[in-house]
Amino acid sequence: MNDAVGSPQTALVLGGTSEIALAAMDLLVARRCERVVLACRDSGPTAVTAAQRLRSAGATQVDIVTFDASDLTTHRPAVAKAFELLGDVDLVLLAFGVLGSQAEFDADPIAAAAAVNVNYTASVSCGLEVANRFRHQGHGTLVVISSVAGERARADNYVYGSSKAGLDVFSQGLGDALVGDGARVMVVRPGFVHTRMTAGLKAAPFSTTPDEVGARIVRGLETGADIVWAPSVLRWVFLVMRHLPRLIWRRISAR
């Protein structure tokens, strides 16, 4: 069960090798989260290292289940297996995602659609699957990692941005839909985070680290927030950005 200060006792991470997700789980495991399931593409060395990391942070049980976001048929069995292993699942962290590059997408539209399938379509399928389980158990918190990229379109990453915009709206709607079911959804909107996803890219202003985003997620669970920005200043930055005239936005967003 989640307690009054927002600490879960069991968690499922969809995208179990995500650096951001693992940083958040380190902190939650240090509190009450004893048992974790990591849903990963495979149970290879990266997944095994991730599981080991959470065990050394204090988790008593960490299991790996496999799924592939781009293969819709794997979603239900993975979620079902996690609920079977954990019993009640207090927290689900939806963290999988791909950034890709706009240049690659321009050259290969099918690759662009595949990325959208991971970031958006797969999240819809997994999110609804989790929601049904939450309805049944009468409680649960779904944390969805969206992105500030979904806040306003940018010429150099609008495929990724639009997939996150879709994910963001889906997650907010799901949160509203779950109000009478005892469950809730928290949307996390990080800015530029230094992880392997962004390795080699020029850091954007207000760039941050997985640990800082992890701490913001834990703080959001403490305060019962619906939306979390990481770092928190981005909330105000994007309040302004969203309303800039398009011409000006186009100039400052071109990097």
Add this chain to the structure above:
Amino acid sequence: MSLEPVARAVLSGWGRVPRSAADVRHPATMGEFERSLNTIGPRGAIARGLGRSYGDAAQNAGGTVVDTTAVARVEIDDRSGLVTASAGTSLDELLRILVPRGRFVPVTPGTRYVTVGGAIAADIHGKNHHRVGSWCQAVRSIRLLIPSGEILTVTPESDPALFWATAGGMGLTGVIIDATFNCPPIETSLLSVDTLRTNDLDGVMAAMVEADHLYDYSVAWIDLMSTGGSMGRSVLTRGRFAQLDELDAAQRLRPLAFDPKVRVGAPPWVPAGLLNPLSVRAFNELWFRKAPAERTAELQSIGAFFHPLDMVRGWNRIYGKRGFLQWQFVVPDDADDTLRSIVGQLSSAGCTSFLAVLKRFGPGNDGPLSFPAAGWTLALDIPAGIAGLGPLLDRLDVEVAGAGGRIYLAKDSRLAPHMVPEMYPRLDEWRRTRDQVDPSRTLTSDLARRLKLIDA
């Protein structure tokens, strides 16, 4: 047989967090109530009274919750003072019947809006604990519905193990249908109250050790927002029911009057941040200044003396949507250093808390999960969203357990499960008794799941 109405509802305790959804049954007749554990699904069932426990004791995510409050039945034997009341009867209803007939409830918590079932399941204590112990010590018999559908009549003599497992058993031994308990006589409905203001924690503790035994009722309110030399400054109020000859002529016309009023309601919506360290500090300052340095034999009504918070309906909403929690512990008499250390840490953490309540308990009883035990108990409300509150209270829990103390389950919404057997060393004995009446483990609650009460 038609089943009583069932509706999916999101429930929380008085602290408004954590929340979960359950199918709530509302038995409206004694017959329906007595069948309320029929056809329970895999996520089990738990009884719920008026939801005044602070945390998740009276909720059962995804399962069944039996609302006991629609069935009201009270019988009084005026000669013996024995009262039999259905479990959903509130102390408010009881007092409205009993006080005009010259009787009082054996124990009252800080609110009248708790049920007889909740009073037994939490084995509640009041300002008179040092004199009479807790609620279940006044209980003569309980009718307990267990998952097999049987209704057992349980008395401390017929089945002491089950009786005491039910006392403080947080609803996990069955649904209490009704109970018979002893209600003491009173000559008037006014209390003769002595008030003493002390400038620090040591002052109030010394006063309690010295003279609590001279009073029937005693409790102190501590200001946790003051630090340094005035850390733990307190207002101690103690009293007893007044005798007829202590009343003036006008009061003597209606010596047993009881008509408490609910004066105001808290607004349904409160801006976030209304309660901040500044506003709370100012409130506490005012409240401390308002109390007389010392005053004796002031006559106060039952409502003013026992239930001042009931005058504001729904005051729990002032903490906003994020809600709050109450942390209450007891440590043995000789652990007064632990009490001082904890008050010091809470004061310097700047926990935005209105007043904390300090009381010195008398000896505990036979209930393995009953909370009271001889020593110091401190209770305080804290907004749930404070950064790092969980780890802070975890550290304090360790100090409490280390001193041989424990946390009150009826208030809890965040304790670490591994602390429970340390704080309640007879947990396994309680589990064995419980399993005998519920071998299929139908009875459960969010509290039971979170704290692993039923199986380790």
